[in-house]
Amino acid sequence: MEPSPRVTLRSAQPERLRGRVDSNSPCHWRGDTFVIFMSYGHPYRSEGKSASELDEPQPVQFDNVLNGHRWIECTVLAEDGTLYGWYHHEPLRLCPGTSLTAPMIGAVRSSDDGRTWHDLGFVLTAPEGTLRCDAKNGYFAGGHGDFCVALAPDGRTLYFFFGSYAGEVQEQGVAVARMEWMHRDKPAGRVWKWHRGDWREPGLGGRVTPIFPAMTDWMRADCDAFWGPSVHWNTYLKRWVMLLNRAKGEGWVQEGIYVSFTSRLDDPSSWSKPQKILEGGRWYPQVIGDPKEHGTDKLAGRVARLYMSGVSEHEIVFDV
Numbered sequence: 375m376e377p378s379p380r381v382t383l384r385s386a387q388p389e390r391l392r393g394r395v396d397s398n399s400p401c402h403w404r405g406d407t408f409v410i411f412m413s414y415g416h417p418y419r420s421e422g423k424s425a426s427e428l429d430e431p432q433p434v435q436f437d438n439v440l441n442g443h444r445w446i447e448c449t450v451l452a453e454d455g456t457l458y459g460w461y462h463h464e465p466l467r468l469c470p471g472t473s474l475t476a477p478m479i480g481a482v483r484s485s486d487d488g489r490t491w492h493d494l495g496f497v498l499t500a501p502e503g504t505l506r507c508d509a510k511n512g513y514f515a516g517g518h519g520d521f522c523v524a525l526a527p528d529g530r531t532l533y534f535f536f537g538s539y540a541g542e543v544q545e546q547g548v549a550v551a552r553m554e555w556m557h558r559d560k561p562a563g564r565v566w567k568w569h570r571g572d573w574r575e576p577g578l579g580g581r582v583t584p585i586f587p588a589m590t591d592w593m594r595a596d597c598d599a600f601w602g603p604s605v606h607w608n609t610y611l612k613r614w615v616m617l618l619n620r621a622k623g624e625g626w627v628q629e630g631i632y633v634s635f636t637s638r639l640d641d642p643s644s645w646s647k648p649q650k651i652l653e654g655g656r657w658y659p660q661v662i663g664d665p666k667e668h669g670t671d672k673l674a675g676r677v678a679r680l681y682m683s684g685v686s687e688h689e690i691v692f693d694v
Contacts, residue, residue: 379611381633381651383680383688393418393431395684397445397462398522398604398660401425403668404451404487411459411488412684413445419488424665425679425686435490436482442466442475448523449488450532450672457484458558459491460534462519469507469515476505477519479536481561495562498551498577500540510595511626516540518549520602524614524672526639527607530555533639534565535603535616538582543591547584548600548618550642551577568642585642586618586634598622600632600648604660609667610676611692613637617659617680618648631655631682651690656682661690 391399393412401410409421410428418431434446444461451457459482464475479498482491498518509515521536534551550568557564565577568585575581588599602619613635622629632648652659661678663669669678680690 376635376637378635378646378649379613380693381649382691382693383652384691386679386687386689389426389679389686391425391681391684392420392428393684395658397520398447398602398658398671399681399684400447400449400459400672401662401670402449402451402457403670408665409487411446411449413447415443415445417444417446417461425662425681432489434488436493437491438493440465444480446482446491447521450523450525452558453529457488458482459484459488460497460521460523462521463496464519468505472507472515474507474509474513474515476500476515476517476540479518479521479534481558483559494559496578497553497561497565498534498536498567499579500538501579501581504540506593509593511592511597511621512595513626514539514592522604522671524605524607524639525555531640532558533605535605537601537603538584539592541581543588545582545584546588546592546599548586548603549582549584551582553577571643585645586648589622595624596622597626598629602658604658604671606661606663606670606672606674608674608676608692611635611694614639615661615674615692616645616648617661619655619657619659620648620650628654628657631659652688656685658683662686 394414420428420431422428442465444463481494538549566573567575569575590598618632620629631652663674
């Protein structure tokens with residue numbers, strides 16, 4: 375196994391995204407215009423010269439209405455200019471008398487750079503019969519969510535990295551699924567989950583084998599598990615980099631921010647053991663690469679800005 379790169383954080387002039395942030399904030403470049411989506415129960419779109427020079431965020435529009443909220447967590451700009459996105463949806467009233475929900479992951483497509491979206495349906499859901507309305511973590515009674523995507527360099531396969539909160543404890547944690555990119559316009563039923571060493575389980579209702587299993591049951595009040603992955607290709611390391619939250623303790627306590635690496639998206643078992651880079655911190659760590667290099671949440675170099683909950687107080691530095 376290759377030795378893991380070194381990661382350090384150095385203090386930087388604070389920067390804050392203009393919108394409220396409660397998820398990963400995907401971004402892309404349309405020519406020399408930087409475009410970003412920030413979600414807080416509903417996605418907002420903003421653009422400008424960089425992440426630090428954005429205009430007033432505007433709510434995006436969907437062509438359907440869901441029973442609950444949604445957050446756009448990932449985007450990929452296709453070669454023909456079409457923008458594809460994927461959202462975390464939290465249905466309402468799943469467990470009457472509680473605030474618990476169970477997230478689902480859906481796909482959307484936009485022909486106007488993310489101002490309006492056509493819903494393509496759900497692509498990742500938990501197995502039937504796994505809802506736990508007696509869950510004590512305060513948020514989820516099951517489901518799949520808090521995720522990111524990464525398109526393979528050959529442009530043929532899209533990988534999903536998501537939180538599995540459902541089923542027996544051995545199926546909880548950070549899991550992986552994939553879809554052939556050619557199915558992006560009709561993705562429902564075309565996503566397959568990694569399970570027991572193969573892409574054998576359907577995205578809709580199938581089982582998973584997590585790459586980072588939960589240390590304790592997510593249904594407990596004092597849960598202990600990694601969640602909320604954000605993956606980017608690092609042009610300096612020539613590797614994929616994953617940032618993770620770790621919840622540990624009663625009340626979904628943020629224990630720290632961790633990092634993992636791989637050279638191969640097609641081998642989920644190749645991700646390195648997560649290493650802590652920050653004690654505590656805030657939810658939803660992600661990078662935004664150097665604007666001079668058209669960096670995004672999916673592409674960065676040796677030095678990038680580290681954002682957590684839409685605020686950056688550090689640069690993240692990678693060294694071999």
